[in-house]
Amino acid sequence: MGTAGEGSGRGALLSIQDLRVYYYFEAAVTKAVDGVSLNLEKGDVLGIIGESGSGKSTLARAVPRLLSRYAKIVSGRIVFEGEDLTTKDERDMMKIRGKRVSIILQNPSALNPTIRIGEQIAEVLRDVSPKSDPKPLVVEALRMVGIHNAESRASSYPYEFSVGMRQRVMIAMALAAKPALVVADEPTSALDVSTQAQILGLIDRLKAELGFSMLFITHHIGVASQMCNKIAVMYGGKVVEVGPKDDVLSKPRHPYSFGLLRSIPYLTRDMGKLYVIEGKPPDLTDPPPGCRFHPRCRNAIEICMLREPPLDGEDQITMSACFNPIR
Amino acid sequence: MRTSTQRSALRVQVTSMAQLLVSPISYIRYARKSKLALFAVLWMAAIAIMAIFPFVIAPHPPNRTFSGKSNLPPSLEFLLGTDNVGRDILSQVIWGASTSLAIGIGAAMVEVVIGVPLGLFAGYYGGRLDQIFMRIADTILTIPTIVLLIVAVTLLRAQSLVSIVIVMGFVNWVWLAKTLRGEALRVREEEYVTAAKAMGFSDPYIIAKHILSNVVAPLIVIVTFDIAWFILYESTMSFIGLGDPTIPSWGRLLFIGRGFLNTAPWISVIPGIFIFLTVLSFNILGDDLTGFLGARGRRV
Amino acid sequence: MRALTRYILIRIGLIVPTLLIVSSITFILLHMAPGNPIDIMLGAAKASREVRDILIQRFGFDEPLHIQYFLWVYNMFRGELGLSISGAPVIELIGVRLWYTVELMLVSQGISALIAVILGALAGYRKETMLDKALSVVALVGYSLPNFWLSIIVILVFSLYLGWFPVGAFSLGIELARERGLYAILIHLRHLALPTAVLVVGFTPYYFRLLRATMVEVVDEDYITMARAKGLKEVTVIYKHALKNAVIPLLTAVGTSLGLILGGSYVVELVFAWPGLGHLLVTAAIARDYWLVMGISFITAVMVIVSSIALDMAYAYFNPKIRFAGSGY
Numbered sequence: 001m002g003t004a005g006e007g008s009g010r011g012a013l014l015s016i017q018d019l020r021v022y023y024y025f026e027a028a029v030t031k032a033v034d035g036v037s038l039n040l041e042k043g044d045v046l047g048i049i050g051e052s053g054s055g056k057s058t059l060a061r062a063v064p065r066l067l068s069r070y071a072k073i074v075s076g077r078i079v080f081e082g083e084d085l086t087t088k089d090e091r092d093m094m095k096i097r098g099k100r101v102s103i104i105l106q107n108p109s110a111l112n113p114t115i116r117i118g119e120q121i122a123e124v125l126r127d128v129s130p131k132s133d134p135k136p137l138v139v140e141a142l143r144m145v146g147i148h149n150a151e152s153r154a155s156s157y158p159y160e161f162s163v164g165m166r167q168r169v170m171i172a173m174a175l176a177a178k179p180a181l182v183v184a185d186e187p188t189s190a191l192d193v194s195t196q197a198q199i200l201g202l203i204d205r206l207k208a209e210l211g212f213s214m215l216f217i218t219h220h221i222g223v224a225s226q227m228c229n230k231i232a233v234m235y236g237g238k239v240v241e242v243g244p245k246d247d248v249l250s251k252p253r254h255p256y257s258f259g260l261l262r263s264i265p266y267l268t269r270d271m272g273k274l275y276v277i278e279g280k281p282p283d284l285t286d287p288p289p290g291c292r293f294h295p296r297c298r299n300a301i302e303i304c305m306l307r308e309p310p311l312d313g314e315d316q317i318t319m320s321a322c323f324n325p326i327r
Numbered sequence: 328m329r330t331s332t333q334r335s336a337l338r339v340q341v342t343s344m345a346q347l348l349v350s351p352i353s354y355i356r357y358a359r360k361s362k363l364a365l366f367a368v369l370w371m372a373a374i375a376i377m378a379i380f381p382f383v384i385a386p387h388p389p390n391r392t393f394s395g396k397s398n399l400p401p402s403l404e405f406l407l408g409t410d411n412v413g414r415d416i417l418s419q420v421i422w423g424a425s426t427s428l429a430i431g432i433g434a435a436m437v438e439v440v441i442g443v444p445l446g447l448f449a450g451y452y453g454g455r456l457d458q459i460f461m462r463i464a465d466t467i468l469t470i471p472t473i474v475l476l477i478v479a480v481t482l483l484r485a486q487s488l489v490s491i492v493i494v495m496g497f498v499n500w501v502w503l504a505k506t507l508r509g510e511a512l513r514v515r516e517e518e519y520v521t522a523a524k525a526m527g528f529s530d531p532y533i534i535a536k537h538i539l540s541n542v543v544a545p546l547i548v549i550v551t552f553d554i555a556w557f558i559l560y561e562s563t564m565s566f567i568g569l570g571d572p573t574i575p576s577w578g579r580l581l582f583i584g585r586g587f588l589n590t591a592p593w594i595s596v597i598p599g600i601f602i603f604l605t606v607l608s609f610n611i612l613g614d615d616l617t618g619f620l621g622a623r624g625r626r627v
Numbered sequence: 628m629r630a631l632t633r634y635i636l637i638r639i640g641l642i643v644p645t646l647l648i649v650s651s652i653t654f655i656l657l658h659m660a661p662g663n664p665i666d667i668m669l670g671a672a673k674a675s676r677e678v679r680d681i682l683i684q685r686f687g688f689d690e691p692l693h694i695q696y697f698l699w700v701y702n703m704f705r706g707e708l709g710l711s712i713s714g715a716p717v718i719e720l721i722g723v724r725l726w727y728t729v730e731l732m733l734v735s736q737g738i739s740a741l742i743a744v745i746l747g748a749l750a751g752y753r754k755e756t757m758l759d760k761a762l763s764v765v766a767l768v769g770y771s772l773p774n775f776w777l778s779i780i781v782i783l784v785f786s787l788y789l790g791w792f793p794v795g796a797f798s799l800g801i802e803l804a805r806e807r808g809l810y811a812i813l814i815h816l817r818h819l820a821l822p823t824a825v826l827v828v829g830f831t832p833y834y835f836r837l838l839r840a841t842m843v844e845v846v847d848e849d850y851i852t853m854a855r856a857k858g859l860k861e862v863t864v865i866y867k868h869a870l871k872n873a874v875i876p877l878l879t880a881v882g883t884s885l886g887l888i889l890g891g892s893y894v895v896e897l898v899f900a901w902p903g904l905g906h907l908l909v910t911a912a913i914a915r916d917y918w919l920v921m922g923i924s925f926i927t928a929v930m931v932i933v934s935s936i937a938l939d940m941a942y943a944y945f946n947p948k949i950r951f952a953g954s955g956y
Binding site: 462465466467471473474479481563568592 | 645652770776787885891894921923924927931932935
Binding site for chain 1: 848849852853854855856857858859861863867868871875945947
């Protein structure tokens, strides 16, 4: 039985336990991730939904420890395949990155414009098998992501490719060493709709073929619905709701998730006036007391201003953090 | 006669200009954080005092020779020693500060007078004139300034202080003009310029008020660095032997000292320290100003 | 036509108008000088009547102004740069010394660039660390040192006091002619060492600051995050991924400062009596040898333009967008 929530995490591929990541810049401290706990089992695609500023990108980069120099993991653990990544030094992390945990970024131009793409893929492989010639594996990786004439295209430079193709190359780079966990930070947000569909389809196919697990960050509910089997909703640096996809999407408990889902216009139904979540996202250098969402929440009651609601649920699978959830 | 909209626009302009002038105070607060900046400010203050009040501070007139006391090493009588004809080096150094600052600031003024209007007009009006301007500017930039200076001084027989100042300003305005032209081009496309034109302000007025206020920041930075350059250039020219031999300057001392390196090295070495520290201070100041004003247009 | 070829041809094509402007400027300056151009140019020259007449004819000094201008420009492009007051043709005097200047420049700039690139990349990647701050301060100090003063101190310490290096003129070729082979090379190097050292101290900070600035911008790019995400070693990330991109804008920046670099080396040549163009220029200026001064300025401009084009070509080569532009999306 798989769990997505707090508490267990035994046997999980990735277990994030009460993680706090703060940014220290000039005089301000931004609490981007403030007590997040999630579990990801082998084979899961865990989607993290949230608006910008919810902390989801920070969370994504925290796992392979690729945070900016201004960010610091203040407390918490990131347990991957039984090892706590927060305690590892750079040298150990280098051995893990790219080979056991890899990342796909939003920007398809995150390829070095001055290095051939074949070489950029080969770099990952060199640490895996230093002696052998990476070329056949590179070609195989390119073919796998659907790039024709893989052999000749391997010696091309990035901007000789279209945006969609570049994203495929990024995926090839992320999967070449066959990692167990892939962190995807909004991988299709910069693409047009049809390319997006192609790339998502590709990721789906590859997942079935190679069997990796994914942490899938997105602000697009439709994409999350298509790709993920579990969804976590983040707001103000915290997880407000988590559970299997169908549960979260059809029966959201937390007023914020409810608001998100209800503010999607459906083409096939007349929904009347669109639901709008009033207000603005919280200032994470000085978050509101109690529940972070309470200033904008239609369900807010007195206790919401005083205490932070714990992430809890009837079982440990579907959970929400609210004192007065939607029934 | 100005319309009421024009008058209120003017009021906004004046207030923002005033804010700009207040910034030196905030700069001093910023500078206190860094030891380097502190040193730079202190040294510049010392140099400024030397430059403004040489007649008070210097023990002797700079060109007064003491017969029989030539090439003396630093002693209690002559704190920095004497040169080959018996002049007190300390006095020459103090008066030299005057020379250096006067030349630096003077040449900077010439450069600003030439470069600012040229750069702004070229950038604002654009077109054919701008193209010609750029072509000539780039060409002048290919010739090393030192070479231009040498050529100009030689051909024009300009070896007096005033002519050196003018020549240096004339030779060095290009970088300033080019940078300001870039800024003018950028600002020209901004919305508030279009708005000003729509309100009926005339072109020279727009340039003076709007573009100028944007341009002040890189202007200050470049001028700061350029004053350092001018001091260096003047010293170099004097050192080579193409400076004004009648005026005391740090470069002249190095020139004199060249012949006596074996016997009286202090003649060249000590004034050089002054040049070095002054240039260093201006560079520190320029660096800090760049960070502080967020200005573009540094040479480096 | 490939974009790269076009790029280079445009750059080369710009030589002619630029040199045109340069010769025009020298012409204007000449005629701004007080006195009669003929007297100025030939006044002190130790030249015979026949040579004077040839020159007057060649440069049209007795012709109207516009013809003089045309002849002037035409002669400059031909390499006919007139006569020095010593009686020797200007191009000859320049020709011998040109290579010494080029040698000093190439060696000093090469060493400076190498050191600056290695250190600048490191400082830019590790921005605001102790290493970066220390290097930046050292760079600031080095950059502010007046090169002629540093030269004097270097001579004082290393030549006069320690006696490790020779002082004074490296007589053109005479020493070399006498002793060929390894010994000659050693003598040459001994003379080259100090001026090179001074130039390196002066220019390394300059390149360092430039590279550090471009590096800082590169480091924030996504492809650097990706490089780290692939688990590559820091050295690889800095020197393979980041540097390749940071060098590109550096080339452009250096291109605009070529004049500065050359000017700086001219002064150093003078102090060390290194027999290059700088040394010649100054001695000519003091002696009021106008032909020679103009000729050297012209050749200097040519050198700057040529280096500028070389840099442009390097830029086009390293910047894949230009190199492969037109190969399509």
